[in-house]
Amino acid sequence: MTGSHRFADAPLGLLDHRPHELRMRHCHDDAFVAVVLEGGYQEAGDEGRFNVRAGDALIHHAFESHLDRVEARGARVLVLDLPPQLAATPHIRGHVADPDRLVRVAANDRAAAAQLLAEHYTPAPSAPLDWPDLLARDLRDLDPFALSIWAETRGVRAETLSRGFRSAYGCTPKAYRAAVRARAAFAAIRTTRDPLTAIAHRLHFTDQAHMTHAVTRLTGATPGWWRRSQLATRPA
Numbered sequence: 001m002t003g004s005h006r007f008a009d010a011p012l013g014l015l016d017h018r019p020h021e022l023r024m025r026h027c028h029d030d031a032f033v034a035v036v037l038e039g040g041y042q043e044a045g046d047e048g049r050f051n052v053r054a055g056d057a058l059i060h061h062a063f064e065s066h067l068d069r070v071e072a073r074g075a076r077v078l079v080l081d082l083p084p085q086l087a088a089t090p091h092i093r094g095h096v097a098d099p100d101r102l103v104r105v106a107a108n109d110r111a112a113a114a115q116l117l118a119e120h121y122t123p124a125p126s127a128p129l130d131w132p133d134l135l136a137r138d139l140r141d142l143d144p145f146a147l148s149i150w151a152e153t154r155g156v157r158a159e160t161l162s163r164g165f166r167s168a169y170g171c172t173p174k175a176y177r178a179a180v181r182a183r184a185a186f187a188a189i190r191t192t193r194d195p196l197t198a199i200a201h202r203l204h205f206t207d208q209a210h211m212t213h214a215v216t217r218l219t220g221a222t223p224g225w226w227r228r229s230q231l232a233t234r235p236a
Contacts, residue, residue, distance in 0.1 A: 025170030039075035091123030
């Protein structure tokens with residue numbers, strides 16, 4: 001990757017969170033799955049807001065951002081590489097019946113533990129917790145709309161909208177929409193052969209230069225770099 005971008009670590013293996021720990025909004029460049037073993041926490045990120053407990057698993061794709069609010073009991077988590085079988089699932093929150101078995105397997109073979117997780121991952125859909133989650137859902141649709149009109153339609157005071165959303169997600173609605181759109185562009189660049197100008201237009205960027213700036217800011221590399229990197233790894 002180009003540049004000197006800094007991302008938060010997602011250390012594989014066992015991770016302990018302190019009681020009432022607050023991890024402000026941060027971004028990981030690697031994909032992983034966090035399996036909760038003890039305690040619990042609330043995570044608010046680019047794919048929504050979730051309250052997770054022992055046995056729950058959260059999928060994190062590359063360059064997603066989120067914040068974490070740990071409960072009074074603290075939390076113990078097993079972090080594994082994201083198995084390929086789960087990379088495309090739309091259900092980023094799931095459940096595993098025997099997380100302790102994953103720990104035992106991971107002690108000797110983390111790849112085998114990730115495979116076992118993929119085999120026993122059961123999707124666990126979550127409902128929105130409050131209006132900030134409804135707004136986050138609508139922002140993820142990437143259809144342009146005025147925040148003032150959204151607030152009026154939902155009965156949320158305009159002066160409350162940005163403050164309440166920031167309190168829940170750690171960023172403003174505008175910043176959230178920008179990050180989601182940059183990730184959508186990044187995915188399209190790597191998974192399609194569409195011209196970069198067409199991707200920029202489809203995702204409502206002002207122009208290709210605007211998209212280039214957004215993707216570079218998110219990932220540390222330009223759309224052209226990612227496109228060349230992806231083409232180099234495809235079979236001839």
